[in-house]
Amino acid sequence: MIRFNKVNKYFGDLHVLQDIDLNIAPSEVAVVCGPSGSGKSTLIRCINRLETIQSGEIFVDDLAVHDRATDLIRLRTEVGFVFQQFNLYPHMTALENVTLAPMKVRKTPPTQARELGLDLLAKVGIHEKADAYPAQLSGGQQQRVAIARGLAMEPQIMLFDEPTSALDPEMINEVLEVMIQLAKDGMTMVVVTHEMGFAREVGHKVVFMDMGQIVETASPDKFFTNAQNERTLLFLSKILSH
Amino acid sequence: MWGFYLQNLLDSLPFFFKGLWVTVQVAGLSLAIGTVCGFMLGIARAGRVRALNFVLAVYVDLIRGTPFLVQIFIVFFILPEWGIQLEAFSSAVLSLSIYGTAYICEIVCGAVQGVPNGQREAAAASGLNWIQQMRYVVVPQALRPILPPLVGQYVLLIKDTAVVSVIGLTDVTRVGWLTVQRIPNGILVFGLVGLLYFSICYPLVWFSNRLEGRLTVEDNTL
């Protein structure tokens, strides 16, 4: 479903992705973790070409992401994206945030888009806040709207870039529950997160990155109980100790 | 003497109102053109096409770096040398539009760049193309910061229309200039001219102050 083949990316002199190889199968949930600055956010931003790569190949289904000729709009409608900082449009209501892309990109008629939007908001559990503006919502509610927005184009894949890192602790669970439900429904997901409970419950594989490289890829069971690499162990000792 | 001049001046009022109408026409047309072009170029300039950025930066610098008086002389006296014949009114609207576009372009560009990049990314991630990203997500958010300096710029542009009197367009300033030859009292004549400009500009200045949320005199002291 998603395939990285010897991907390299630089920010100036900084080699942020080094020879990345990665395969993610349909309906697989991959959790990407690692210390800050390890390149994990960059990795998933490459999947829908919010970042461009300098060498290597990335495929989403049959779409060659690295190829400039690839239809970017088609790629992005196949892939939903949820940001750490939500990035909701402040001048639109929750519902309008969700329905903008269906109406403008897919030309869904307004009434139908509205139905779709309300369905999605119901799915993430904030049906009643459809007409609220982002500033009137809590962080957890905003992020759930953002997930609904990501789902609005009926994507094959959902990408999450640290979706709970900007949230207060008591709001993390409401967002994770939505994500867990999504995973159980069979969505292909790549999630950058340190929420190891989430990884254990629905993750199929954990990808550990450090300094621009994938250090270790393992199933959650193996990753937590039987990690091989000492950099992984060090990282685990840090995040599990609190 | 003052009473006599004042009487004379009041008799010429229709002439002044005619001039004011010319000023309003020139200002209205060039503001409309300048706003439309300024928005388009400003949004384009906020994009990342380097060649376009360079051309627009040069254009803006050329306009901002030279007096409007020199620009209108160039349009009025030099274009005919190259075979482009324009009458005074068209020359005035053309030069004011070119001039206003540059300033409005800068205001729009600054405001568009001020919208957090995450907004554009979020729109891009859900498949909107560049024009849609700008049209539905970025520009609506940029409007609020654009408005106060834009209204301020409108005031400056309306005042700059006074300069078009030098190419023989009978706007309200030129009416004053013609009248003062007949009624040699500059205080009265240009006091009236000033009053007429004030009546157009001050409401905008007031509106612009309100938009910027400035405090009133009573509210702040040293």
Next chain:
Amino acid sequence: MLETFNFRVIWATMPQFLHGLGATAWISLVALVGAMLVGILACVMRLSGRRLLALPAVVFIEVIRSTPLLAQLYFFYFGLPGLGLRFSETQTGIVALSLNSGAYVAEIIRAGVMSIPRGQTEAAAASGLNLYQRLRYIILPQAIGVTIPALLGQMIVLVKDSALLALISVFELTRAGQLMASERFMPAEGFFTTAVFYLLIYFVLKYASGQWQKRLIFRPAGGV
């Protein structure tokens, strides 16, 4: 277009243009000093907290900002003699420019003053400084620093505004171009040369403003 452009004549009249450039620079500088004085005075009056002082200042600032410089220039040019005041064209021009820019400088300084935390004024007042001392030692030294880029911007405006003095036959840069247009019938050569000189001043001031802004940004913030 360039084949008809007469560079030889431009070169021959270069002394005139340089003379004009000097006049423009000199007039602008004098007017800037005038504008600073007018601006600081108007700003202090406006912020004095006394209605009797604030009101005239507000009226002055708003009237200047709501009327064209050209109308103000003609107002003084045609009006002062009637009051028995005999100024030369250049003096009239400098007065008009100083008052006009002074109103804008007043607003620029006010913005700078407003950017200084209220606690500063209160602390100064608490330690017994009077209005003049608060301004002189606490407020203005801080306000001027943050307003330098805006003041340089106003300086650019002032240089360009001084072109209007050509219309009351003050000899400066634009007048030099105008003379070339009217006496030698070479408007293109005259006005393009004029424009180039203005651009020269513009880029110098723009560069200076940029340098100052960099300084402001890189200067470590207090307490860090």
